[in-house]
Amino acid sequence: MRLGLRLFFAFFLINGLAAFFVLRVFMVEIKPSVRKVTEDTLVEAAYALAALASEDMASGDLQNGQNSHFARQLQGYNQQPVQVRIWDAKKSSLDMRITVTDKQGLVLFDSLGKDEGSNYSRWRDVYLTLRGEYGARTTREVQDDEGSSVMYVSAPILVNGQIAGVLSTSKPARSVQKIIDSAERKILRGGLLFVLLSAAVGCGVTWWFVVHVRRLRSYAQQVQAPTLNEAAHNALPTTPAAVPSMPGELGDLAQAMDNMRKRLEGRDYIEGYVRALTHELKSPVAAIRGAGELLLEELPAQDREMFAQQVLDQCQRLQNLVDQLLQLSRLEQRQQLHAQSRCSLKACARQAMDQMASSASQRGITMVHEGEDSHGPWEQGLLVLAISNLLQNAMDFAPAQSQILIRLAPSALSINDQGPGVSPQLLSRLGERFFTTPRPDGERSGTGLGLSIVLRIMHLHGGSMQIRNTSPGLSVTLIFPSGKLVH
Structure with missing residues (x-):
């Protein structure tokens, strides 16, 4: 009951x-x-x-x-x-x-x-x-x-x-x-009225209490923090649920639940990051240690140069990991945008393309954009960061001398490469922290944080990210509020 x-x-x-x-x-x-x-x-x-x-x-x-x-x-x-x-x-x-x-x-x-x-x-x-x-x-x-x-x-x-x-x-x-x-008639009428009023008061008190308890239950369900390995779901909330305003002890209970949520959220956040970061650090640290031990021995100049380059590559990988962790941490602490005026989606795409132009030219990759520009109350710096991460991923998988297409549409942007795409079984995991897929050269040079950063940026904007395989390559679409999916 x-x-x-x-x-x-x-x-x-x-x-x-x-x-x-x-x-x-x-x-x-x-x-x-x-x-x-x-x-x-x-x-x-x-x-x-x-x-x-x-x-x-x-x-x-x-x-x-x-x-x-x-x-x-x-x-x-x-x-x-x-x-x-x-x-x-x-x-x-x-x-x-x-x-x-x-x-x-x-x-x-x-x-x-x-x-x-x-x-x-x-x-x-x-x-x-x-x-x-x-x-x-x-x-x-x-x-x-x-x-x-x-x-x-x-x-x-x-x-x-x-x-x-x-x-x-x-x-x-x-x-x-x-x-x-x-x-006797008066007393019976009064008694009947008393019973009816008692029933009405009982209904009112019960309704009031149940409504507040349901609000507490709904709040408790909303504040269940996602795990560290959360998938790239579009339904994740952009801001924490507001603490329901309630009188008396129920209000104290709601506040206590919010304080408990914050403490558990912070603890789970740190524990999850420590586990994931420890796992990610094992490979580069082991590689650096192995190369360092070999460098202590007498080696030919060619081998010494190879192992020294390996140390530098792994250090660069660690540096990228730390930089992206800091970026993601700052984004997760933010609850709202800092945009003060409307922003051009085409201008953001061009700025990101300029930042990635040097890397693209080294591999002979051409970046082009087409479509209709959009303006909205978006934060330009975050959009440039999101598009840059998507372009970096596209270049990691795109073959040399290929083309990356940036397609603009009303309140939407998609980036299409000509790489091998991703296995359908792994599509749902793209966007999880520290999840990476092998590059065409067989290496796992990525940090697994690029798409997590993009996903967080889209949540801050109230939008979503959709990923699908094309023939050939992979298409990643950013959809902003009121936008439509671009094919």
Whole structure:
């Protein structure tokens, strides 16, 4: 399962459980709480009415039932029209019932006029109140219907400090059930809204976290440094990936990854160069050492001259290797061009041809150029260096008295020689550092860095290098942004 789904499910589960338990507590407590408030109100009403009825109880007027002074004061109480809105609940009837019993439990007064003369002495509320205790009960009018339950609360009627009777107030559960139902609906709606908002917040937090983690993953994939023996791929980036800007610990992690990349990149760079350079230095150093040991002996003048020339050739090879290593190192440290104005591709080609003219004339090689000139925001010095390296490679493989053609096209330049070309299996490796192929004379006089330098220059310009065999020879094409391949 993906990280985002795991985070979302965990967040939703925690909030769902919290919402469930909170809602359960509220739902369980609503009904008891409303009944507690109702009972408290009935207690106060019962004691207040008991105080009003004590004078009639003492005078015996309550024995007259509905004709008593107390009864006349409450006459029509239940029939009064009521239209009251209590918060969001509408009340249209008075539901409290009032009964008065004597000390034997006989009903002297009933506000509904139903049970006068009945014996209430066995009802719990009346029985306990007559004994001086708190009396209350809840009784269902229909045995199997909880909604028909009625709450009764009784208060003693005191005459000269003695309990002379009991006044009971009662209220049916259905009169407060509407309030309970309304509260439950509100809590359920609020709970549902809470769950939905929690889900939305969970989605938002998960999305935010996953997006940043994916940015970190993408950055980590982009900054994987290529190995020392990287091929001449056109897709290599010209600049390092920018460190993603993130808040808090994620930003610290991104910065730590960048610092780690730089340290590993520098270490791998040095280790790779040391290995490759050591390998490349073995041959010329061994040749110089062998020639030097032979020169210590008595040799004919002709042999001595041959071995001395070999020492000079190998020293020159080492010098070329060091020079090109320095050039490549400087190029790899650069992240952008220094060009300030537009540059002519034809002018760069001519300058490179002038630099290689002496070497070409020694071998009888002719360099010609043709095609349409191009201008772009390129760095002239780097382009001259790239073209010079390509011309040097072409002359190393071109036969004497042959021709090297420099063909110009819109935003592109190709150099074609008439040499033997390169084996198709080795084409993909051209551009790797220190990779060389045998020259037509069988020697490996190159350093294997010329095409690496060209490739790096093209990356700095946002372009690419393409190599293909022709009949005869090899064609190397430099393609700049928006340029097209030249055939």
